[in-house]
Amino acid sequence: MQKLREINWKREGGQLARDYGLIVLGALLTALAFNCFFIAHDIAPGGVTGIATILASMLPAGVGLISFLINLPLFLAGYRSVGWRFAVRSFIAMMLLSLFIDTLPSSDVAGDRMLACVFGGVMMGAGLGLVVRAGATTGGTDMAAKLVHQAIGSLSIATILFAIDAVVVLLAAAVFGVRAGLWALCALFVSSKAMDTVIKGFNTAMQFMIISKESEEIVRRIHVELDRGCTRLDAHGTYSGEPIGALLCVLPRMEAPKLKKIVAEVDPRAFVTVCDVHEVLGEGFAGID
Numbered sequence: 001m002q003k004l005r006e007i008n009w010k011r012e013g014g015q016l017a018r019d020y021g022l023i024v025l026g027a028l029l030t031a032l033a034f035n036c037f038f039i040a041h042d043i044a045p046g047g048v049t050g051i052a053t054i055l056a057s058m059l060p061a062g063v064g065l066i067s068f069l070i071n072l073p074l075f076l077a078g079y080r081s082v083g084w085r086f087a088v089r090s091f092i093a094m095m096l097l098s099l100f101i102d103t104l105p106s107s108d109v110a111g112d113r114m115l116a117c118v119f120g121g122v123m124m125g126a127g128l129g130l131v132v133r134a135g136a137t138t139g140g141t142d143m144a145a146k147l148v149h150q151a152i153g154s155l156s157i158a159t160i161l162f163a164i165d166a167v168v169v170l171l172a173a174a175v176f177g178v179r180a181g182l183w184a185l186c187a188l189f190v191s192s193k194a195m196d197t198v199i200k201g202f203n204t205a206m207q208f209m210i211i212s213k214e215s216e217e218i219v220r221r222i223h224v225e226l227d228r229g230c231t232r233l234d235a236h237g238t239y240s241g242e243p244i245g246a247l248l249c250v251l252p253r254m255e256a257p258k259l260k261k262i263v264a265e266v267d268p269r270a271f272v273t274v275c276d277v278h279e280v281l282g283e284g285f286a287g288i289d
Contacts, residue, residue: 019134032104036123038124078144117183120187121191126198128198169185213245
């Protein structure tokens with residue numbers, strides 16, 4: 001009973017509503033990518049839905065129904081390997097995607113295969129990224145890959161998923177023609193980049209590692225001129241063995257030139273490394289929730 005009292009039901013309920021909202025929105029965007037761009041131009045960008053796109057051109061059934069029939073045995077065979085929470089959410093996402101594809105109207109929005117490849121890839125990638133951020137997936141290929149990985153440990157899950165997508169692209173080339181297969185490969189690439197962007201987040205920033213004997217003055221100017229904080233690290237030079245001033249500072253991209261200028265003015269001999277940070281959570285940035 002004590003554990004039940006300690007649960008923040010309001011917070012958990014809000015998170016649950018957010019996750020399922022992302023699943024619905026992600027499934028909708030992915031379905032629109034197929035209905036408005038891919039299906040009209042015979043683009044099959046990998047995965048179970050890509051296989052369904054190929055089969056739908058030869059069978060009297062919709063892409064959504066075929067996708068559901070292919071996914072169903074994969075979910076039944078692999079749900080135990082991914083955990084019930086992920087399996088339930090993924091099953092709901094898969095059903096929604098299949099339903100949306102077969103019920104939403106289809107049209108050729110782009111009117112051009114290249115535009116369909118680019119805009120469809122971005123829309124599909126964004127939709128799949130939202131679903132992944134909600135802790136789910138829209139297809140059974142992930143579960144199939146886990147099952148194959150369990151049987152053949154030498155093959156990584158990423159390798160298996162790549163092999164599945166490659167087979168789908170080759171099938172698309174065989175059924176729709178080589179050009180269609182090449183466009184499917186392009187769409188798969190675009191969607192993967194868009195998906196990565198959505199998963200990693202848009203709250204990008206820059207991370208500075210600053211090593212300088214004038215670290216105290218650098219910290220003072222960061223506080224005064226940028227109104228930012230930083231973290232002092234315990235560091236020692238490997239040759240001299242002496243302690244050195246090492247600072248870790250994360251700040252928005254727009255403020256990065258200002259920090260570079262501060263370091264250059266205080267200590268032109270400072271050693272500085274700069275790298276991209278895909279998402280920043282906490283005080284001064286986006287909330288962790």
